[in-house]
Amino acid sequence: MRKILTIAVLLLLGQSASGFTFLFEGKNRHLDSSVTFYAGIMQVSPDGRSFNTAFSEAALDWQSQTRISINIINEYLDPCTSTTPVSGFLGGLDGKASIDMTATVCGNDFFGPLAAIALPGGTSPTGPNPGDITDGDIYFNGSLNWDIYDGPRRPDLLDFSRVSLHEIGHILGLSHTIFSQEIMNAEVTDADVLYPDDICGIAILYETPQDCTMLLEGSTSMSGGPTTAIFTGGATADSGASYETMFSSTQSLNVVSTIVVEDAHIGLQGNLYVVVVLADGTLLAKNSDGGFDPITEDINSFPSAESKVLAGANELLILENLVAADLGIANIGLSFYIAYSLVTEPGELYFASTPIRLTITE
Ligand SMILES: [Zn+2]
Numbered sequence: 001m002r003k004i005l006t007i008a009v010l011l012l013l014g015q016s017a018s019g020f021t022f023l024f025e026g027k028n029r030h031l032d033s034s035v036t037f038y039a040g041i042m043q044v045s046p047d048g049r050s051f052n053t054a055f056s057e058a059a060l061d062w063q064s065q066t067r068i069s070i071n072i073i074n075e076y077l078d079p080c081t082s083t084t085p086v087s088g089f090l091g092g093l094d095g096k097a098s099i100d101m102t103a104t105v106c107g108n109d110f111f112g113p114l115a116a117i118a119l120p121g122g123t124s125p126t127g128p129n130p131g132d133i134t135d136g137d138i139y140f141n142g143s144l145n146w147d148i149y150d151g152p153r154r155p156d157l158l159d160f161s162r163v164s165l166h167e168i169g170h171i172l173g174l175s176h177t178i179f180s181q182e183i184m185n186a187e188v189t190d191a192d193v194l195y196p197d198d199i200c201g202i203a204i205l206y207e208t209p210q211d212c213t214m215l216l217e218g219s220t221s222m223s224g225g226p227t228t229a230i231f232t233g234g235a236t237a238d239s240g241a242s243y244e245t246m247f248s249s250t251q252s253l254n255v256v257s258t259i260v261v262e263d264a265h266i267g268l269q270g271n272l273y274v275v276v277v278l279a280d281g282t283l284l285a286k287n288s289d290g291g292f293d294p295i296t297e298d299i300n301s302f303p304s305a306e307s308k309v310l311a312g313a314n315e316l317l318i319l320e321n322l323v324a325a326d327l328g329i330a331n332i333g334l335s336f337y338i339a340y341s342l343v344t345e346p347g348e349l350y351f352a353s354t355p356i357r358l359t360i361t362e
Pocket of ligand 1: 166
């Protein structure tokens, strides 16, 4: 059965917070870990540099930091006319990934206007099993002002390279992150390179979690049974560009985690937990209001940070813009343990036995 996968978009402007999510709850991806793009963009930047070359360089960035193989054929293949029409799916499906810089998306406007739109599609089996993405057209909004540059985002001038990184991420099967400045954030930000969490999303989606530098080792369950759940996380003082364990009390920190649940748990009602262990052994758990409550070791008494229908990847923003000195804290050591449960399995907990550790000193 041919099932059409959904679309993904990139918003134009704005600043926001790191993490990854999967585009398709079935964790759909390119089964052979390889994509071939037909890129024949003729436009150039204001100083004459080829957008086609910039796209190839963005593809090479993904390829060099993951196990994805990206081939570029420098040939224009119209994503609108060379496709198999499919009702409700712009451009249809032809099993090819075409790149275009155009005023419309096959006669439709850019919904906003968006800077660009990626349309990964293909066939997939129903249910939370890996299916395949076989088609992945990318449309860049030709009505906007494009250039190629590094560094902070400039008002009204879009950097083709970072938007390419973002759209390729969609075609590979990533969705938007809720965390701030990363390539897979829905908004164009100051991030002009792939961040560790962007890489982790692909590493886990393509079943090479060992390539994720934010992996929290030792996934296990309270009952002691094996689990395929994967936990990532870390603390960052630069909006996700790098993750560290040692910070000064005057730095502004974000602590983030992503929980990739067992495939059989996707779509089930569950709870996400963050348990903090202080150096003196005090236990705290994050509650749904964002505060931290003292707890005992009785897991049935833990407040949950969030109750939700579990997605393939579930992001948790544990601490945002925390400046310890502002709270009168000069020196502290913290360990954050990440877990989830299913409402249908009282007493069972899936967690990473390695915590996110951070030390704050004056
Ligand atoms: Zn997007």
